[in-house]
Amino acid sequence: MFCEGAVPVSAHPPVELFVAQTPGPARNPLLVIHGGPDWDHTYLREPLSQLAGRRRVILPDLRGCGRSTRGLPDSQYTPAAAAADLAALLDTLRTGPADVLGFSYGGLIAQQLALAGPGHVRRLVIASSSILPVPPDAFDGWHERTRRRAAAAAVWAGPSLSGPELTRTAAIASAHTDIWRPQALPGYLNRLAGVHFTAEWLRPYQAGTLPSARPPDAARRLAALGLPILLLHGRQDMTYPARLAEDAAGLVPSARATVIEEAGHMTHVDQPRAWLYALTDFLS
Numbered sequence: 001m002f003c004e005g006a007v008p009v010s011a012h013p014p015v016e017l018f019v020a021q022t023p024g025p026a027r028n029p030l031l032v033i034h035g036g037p038d039w040d041h042t043y044l045r046e047p048l049s050q051l052a053g054r055r056r057v058i059l060p061d062l063r064g065c066g067r068s069t070r071g072l073p074d075s076q077y078t079p080a081a082a083a084a085d086l087a088a089l090l091d092t093l094r095t096g097p098a099d100v101l102g103f104s105y106g107g108l109i110a111q112q113l114a115l116a117g118p119g120h121v122r123r124l125v126i127a128s129s130s131i132l133p134v135p136p137d138a139f140d141g142w143h144e145r146t147r148r149r150a151a152a153a154a155v156w157a158g159p160s161l162s163g164p165e166l167t168r169t170a171a172i173a174s175a176h177t178d179i180w181r182p183q184a185l186p187g188y189l190n191r192l193a194g195v196h197f198t199a200e201w202l203r204p205y206q207a208g209t210l211p212s213a214r215p216p217d218a219a220r221r222l223a224a225l226g227l228p229i230l231l232l233h234g235r236q237d238m239t240y241p242a243r244l245a246e247d248a249a250g251l252v253p254s255a256r257a258t259v260i261e262e263a264g265h266m267t268h269v270d271q272p273r274a275w276l277y278a279l280t281d282f283l284s
Helices: 042-051 079-093 105-116 143-157 163-173 182-193 202-207 218-225 242-251 272-283
Strands: 003-011 014-021 030-033 057-060 098-103 121-127 229-234 255-260
Touching: 003 079, 014 079, 030 042, 030 079, 030 105, 042 057, 042 182, 042 272, 057 079, 079 105, 098 105, 105 121, 105 218, 121 272, 143 163, 163 182, 163 202, 218 242, 229 242, 229 272, 242 255, 255 272
Parallel strands: 030 057, 030 098, 098 121, 121 229, 229 255
Antiparallel strands: 003 014, 014 057
16 A cells, blocks of 8 residues: 655755655645654554545655664754755655645644745645644643653653663653543554654754754744645644644634544544544545
8 A cells, every 4th residue: 555665855964765655646645744753654654544546645754763864963853954855855756736744743844844845835734733832831730631641751751761762662651641542542552563763853852952843933924825724633632732723723814723522642543534534624
């Protein structure tokens, strides 16, 4: 179902992105940008694989992630560089303007891509992410979130793990935070077992040198572009509050928010049918 291969996107430094694609019409492909960032794209393959034949879905691993180029200097792991790679990928694949879905951290990179080169983006989906900054008190009083986050917090605070082992262990420990419905948890853990975790972006993050991925004044700038935008979110998201999607839709005239009930940060796992329906309805 997926055709896989490496695509060169930069000569200085040399960078190749590992890319999986579904068969589909050449016109109006869907570029999907994963989060993490030290994950790969594979946790997003379902339910997007169901679009095969109807739409060409392009799922790259970002630089430093999964099976894409690694071992770059820490200064080369920046959101702007990742966005430039994706623009080069679309140019290399000769897609023309693409619909773009950015998930979680990938939603911030998707905004950078749209703002840096609006000619590359036809429609924008910001999934389980946010246009607006997360206020410090956004989750105050949500005791269930505090309880669920305890395991992951202990992993990050522990001194014994580092590198990809830390990234993987933290992702597994965060599963109870990212998945809302208990019945979806076993399948999600199986999905995580197939992810190629790295820690290339973790180094500059821990050193305090990783630039912020959030574009400044994003709501105003995206509104000025006039791109159709879908803010696709789970009501019980414990990373980005769902109300920020609704608030942003009020600030960006071309945006609309779809908040799916009984779904956490990994809304596409908690409620795959509702998530895919909202996506395809927007893209149709």
